[in-house]
Amino acid sequence: MHIGIFETSDAASDAAAELIIDLFSRKPHATLGVATGSTPEKLYARLRAAHAAGTFTLKNSSAFALDEYVGIAEDHPQRYRNVLRRELVGKDKTGLTEAGLNTPDAGADDPEQAALVYDRMIGGSGGIDLQILGIGVDGHIGFNEPGGSLVSRTHIEALAGQTISDNARFFNGDTSQVPRRCITQGLGTIMEAKRLVLLAFGANKADAVAQLVEGPISAKWPATIMQMHPDVVAITDTAAASKLEFADLYQERWRLAKGE
């Protein structure tokens, strides 16, 4: 795992944007896995700026969301398809088309079947070249909460109490408005992406980041499965990295990879 530790989330988001822009300059039809939540917002702003500058476009690409709430109204601003539309879709954003944006059909009559279909769609697309990830305070990636299978496929998940209270900020601070269920890419699905780029900002993510990088692989901290992936880049600010025992080594290794 490569760990980049930056003073600010702005600098960290610059570094993540650089990785993505570089991938698309080499492979313009690459498939991008996209996260929601607040962590990737600055990254998406940078991708929009690069699109405006003509150095980046998703117009020829497909994007796959990590997850979607079950039981949320189609026009709800926090439905992840709507969030991702606002962030990425259109010529004035990143060039991603409406048809190019894939999200689990969580409003389907049979969400379990919809999860299966979504998993197959990812495989059928040729797979995800680069998956952007955030991390939950409880160590979830996607919405794979503690205690689940480390090799799961896309499935319906129950959100943990921690996640519901963390996400209440998107629902007027009211936990009762946060959906209880979602469809999420499984850990096995996420692990099939060719490259995983995880972002983590703020002191409240420090425990999860320490477990991700240095903890034992365990269903208690689902993100730890990423230690088994050959190409992971974790990009954090100093607050999220504050509990890493070997931070100096990781920074040295980062400089080595940059040829410094």
Ligand code: F6R
């Ligand atoms: C979102 C997702 C989640 C978030 C995580 C962190 O699609 O899959 O894993 O990345 O809950 O959320 P924020 O970024 O809001 O702290």
